[in-house]
Amino acid sequence: MENPFEIINQRLGRIECLFENINSIISNKNINTAYPELIDVKALADYLKVSTSFIYKMTSSNQIPHSKKGKKIYFDKEKVTNWALESSVMTQEEMQDVANKYSLKRN
Structure with missing residues (x-):
C-alpha cells in the first residue's frame, strides 16, 4: 500500500x-x-469585401489608415476595423433617441 x-x-x-x-x-x-496584425491590399479587400482598386483609391486619397514600405502598402487590421466602424450609420431608433435627448435639454 x-x-x-x-x-x-x-x-x-x-x-x-x-x-x-x-x-x-x-x-x-x-x-x-x-x-499589430499587418495585412496587405488583397487580404484587406477580401476582409472588407471590396475590390483592390477601391482599396488603392482609398489609400491614394489618405481616407484609410495605412503604412507604406517602399512600394508595399500594409494595413493594421485593428485600425482598419475601428476606422470601418467609425463610419457606421445610426438607425431610426438611435436618431429618435438623440432627438429626444436634445429636446429634453432644450426644455
Missing part, C-alpha cells in the same frame, strides 16, 4: 507542471499580440 502523502506529492507535482505549461502559453500569447 502506497503512502498517501507520496500520492498527494505526485499529484501536486503534476499540477505544478500543468500550471507552468499554462503560464508559458499565456506568456507566448502576450508576446505575439504585442505586434
